[in-house]
Amino acid sequence: MGITCSFLSLFTLWGTVNCSSADEETDVPTEIPTWTSTLILKGRNISTLSTRAFTPNGTKLEIMTLLLPNNGIQAIEPYAFRGLTRLHVLDLSHNQLESISPRAFHGLPELRSLYLNSSFLPSATAQLQNALSTQTLRNLHRLELAGNDLKSIPLEKLDIYHLHDLVLVNNSLEKIERENISSLYRQKRIRVYLSLNPFRCNCDLEAFYYWLKNSSQCPDAARILCSEPESKRGIPVEKLRGEDVDCMNENLEAVSYVLLGIVSALIGVVFLMVLYLNRRGIKRWLNNIREACRDQMEVYHYRYEQDSDPRLASVAV
Known part of the structure; x- marks a missing residue:
């Protein structure tokens, strides 16, 4: 099968092969110069990037930029990019990944920029951390993971990479773990983009809040807004007060409610014990009240009979 791409031989574009196909090709070209x-592949409806997808014959290529957006890629097998040892930029954005091998990016020691925006379905999101933990990504400078519904940062430790930019915009992050915050404090050069995430502005956000206030590592800090609780929705995280995310205050409030409950229970127990210990006296007291009420009612009844019977009234006179 011959390559069906347009070779651009102009001096300024020498070395570029554009395979943006309108014919919905389903394979990776096999005869890449x-x-x-x-190399630009776009709109080819490639379902799987198999092992050595670009160098099936074992030939090493000099590709430095590989752009693969909007190809409907669903799976990346181990060593899919083997043979592309000089690759600097890899763009896999806007695909439909359901599966990604932990060794998908093995063999890319020179990779500097990896774009994975809006690429992962939920089934592949859980596999992403293993795929990004490969030793060959240690030289990565820019990683973009926007729009993937991520609930946590899929990097085991931020400080094992040489990242300069980490884009996590428009995901489902509700908090940033303390371990990641510690790594960010150590990696002063990294810039993290976190807007359009539904952050829960409670005690769990304390470490992130103080990092955001005291660091310039988040260029879009002003656009990081609270999603919950309702009373803080829409408020920039950096505009919160310290007590809004103070774990001590929250714990003290919880403890105070517990103590109030315990005290109330003790008062109730003491009251019941007093009633029990004085049950005879209370019974006697209740009997006395009942007898007094009965005597009083008899007096009222007698007077009523006198008032209602004229004969008794004349006798009384």
Whole structure:
């Protein structure tokens, strides 16, 4: 099968092969010229990037930029990019990944920028951390993971990479773990983009709040808003007060309610014990009240009979 791409041989674009197909090709081109430095594949409906997808014959290519957006890629197998040892930029954005191997990015020691925006379905999101933990990504400078419904940062430790930019915009992050905050304090060069995430502005956000207030590592800090609780919705996280995310205050409030409950229970127990210990006296007291009420009612009844019977009234006179 011959390559069905347009070879751009202008001096300024020499080395670029554009395979943006309108025919919905389903395969990776098999005859990529060895002089290719930039390869663009788009709209080819590629379901799987298999092992050595770009170098099936074992030939090493000089590709430095590989752009694969909008190809409907659903799976990336182990060593899919083997043979692309000089690759600097890899863009897999806007695909439909359901499966990604932990060794998907093995063999890319020179990779500097990895774009994975809006690429992962829920089934693949859980596999992402293993795929990004490979040793060959240690030289990565820019990682974009926007729009993937991530609930946590899928990097085991931020400080094992040489990241300069980490884009986590428009995900489902409700908090940033303390371990990640500690790594960010150590990695002063990294810039993290976190807007359009539904942060829960409670005690769990304390470490992140103080990092955001005291650091310039988050360029979009002003656009990081609280999603919950309702009373803080829409408020920028950096505009909160310290007591809003103070774990001590929250714990003290919880403890105070517990103590109030305990005290109330003790008062109730004491009251019941007093009633029990004085049950005879209370019974006697109740009997006396009942007798007094009965005597009083008899007096009222007698007077009523006198008032209602004229004969008794005349006798009384």
